[in-house]
Amino acid sequence: MSGEIQARFCVERGEFKLDMDLTLPERGISALFGHSGSGKTTCLRAMAGLERAPGGYFAIGDEVWQDEARDFFVPPHQRALGVVFQEASLFPHLSVHGNMEFGQKRVQKHAPAGERRFALAEVAELLGIAQLLERAPGQLSGGERQRVAIARALLSAPKILLMDEPLAALDLQRKLEILPYLERLHRELSIPVVYVSHAPDEVARLADHLVLLEQGRVVASGPLKQVLSRIDLPAAFALFADDAGVVIEAQVAEHEADDLTRLEFGGGQIFVSRRSEPVGTPLRCRVHARDVSLTLVPPMLSSILNCVAATVVDLAPTDTPGHVLIRLDVAGEPLLARITRRSAEKLEIRAGLALRAQIKSVALLG
């Protein structure tokens, strides 16, 4: 489509300071992750042009939307972007259909007339709201409203979709209702998405690229797996609490007779309780560092099914003095283990050591 996203913003507002220089991939979901006050929403608003930051620069590929060095600023209504806010913010005076058409009509004024009804029907189908088109926003559930808001943003033919904690205002039930649709968008659309969130589970499930923000600064930015497996990031631990862990992208390989499903990933295979997905379905799972234990000899008889060969990359202290965090390499896939310092000393854990990692549990995302 249009090339990678360049964003440079510097905002100072009293106590709050945002100073970031980001390059995001041109495809997939980039998550901006941080506590409230870390500047993630301000960054998103600056990208949308809703806030004009002095000295800012924002471009998608070769399309520049802001370059204050040249005093250049494209106002939000002239930027080909879609924004989904935390509250769906549907226009109450328009029906669902009217809301969805709002941006579409205005885009088509400038673009050649195409199969517009098809596109609207297609997007409605994609988000499961085709039967709601004639309703008023007040008659929708929170989850439905948010899906309409996403559809409305998509129909304005954006080159980038900005989502500001789109699930944060919803209860767990509604969240679970929307997440599959977001995953579907992720699979079926090629436009880049910038996804602001402070929920680790959402990020682990959806993101391809992860940006960690702390007090207005970028602490880390890179592919999800790499950032999650970095052990030199105290901020990351603070953010994910003692939830440090990696995300594994696996595939359903086989449903076995004893109600287990075998998943294959770059580093080998893992067994989980039987899944309903057909063979070949990609599945993300999260392996928490605290659920990984290490052993020097292959366990002969153990109740733990999942055991992979690994090599120690490095180790780092954790926020609790008695524990260390160990980064492992499992045939190219990163894995983290959190063990006691005593065990680390007993096993003489050092970089390059080959050992076995036992995975006690795997959290499937989705």
Added chain:
Amino acid sequence: MEQADLSAVWLTLKLATVVTVLLLAIGTPLAWWLARTRSALKGVVGAVVALPLVLPPTVIGFYLLVAMGPNGPLGHLTQQLGLGLLPFTFPGLVVGSVFYSLPFVVQPIQNAFAAIGERPLEVAATLRASPWDTFWSVALPLARPGLISGAILGFAHTVGEFGIVLMIGGNIPDQTRVVAVQIYDHVEALEYAEAHWLAGGMVLFGFVVLLALNSLNPARRQTP
């Protein structure tokens, strides 16, 4: 009711209609500006708009009379434009009424605009609507209850005014003799029966207006 009463009623309705239309045309952009501006002038302009709420109508009428008179700035202007002088004419009455009823129209509309908040306007911008487009397609429809209240209040207030009319309109049949003045004339002439007809009509009118406003007021605006 005699002919004079009917023509007073007709004149009053005509005045109130013209004034309401003008007030919506002037008051809506003014209310939008007041609701959205961060300018230091906001307080000053707001106070000027609200001034008729605290001043006796005779004070406003007096100054308008002076301003629109042969030596006043407005008088100079209207004479130069070839419109003649405004005092004691129907257009003069319209000018006075617009000024006097302005706060009754601006304030409900301003409140309605302020209640919309920033978000719907931002959403419209991200959906490619220019500020002008957003004003017509989002702000005005969302402020509709405020616009209707403003129009009703402006209309009713113009129908009921008396002091300003006497000061700058006088009592010229078919020109400036509105219902309120006509009632005054009847009472002065001790024609209580005629006064009752008109006064009773005004009471009924006022009641209907308030009833209409009340049915509007619990403005059931959903906020999804």
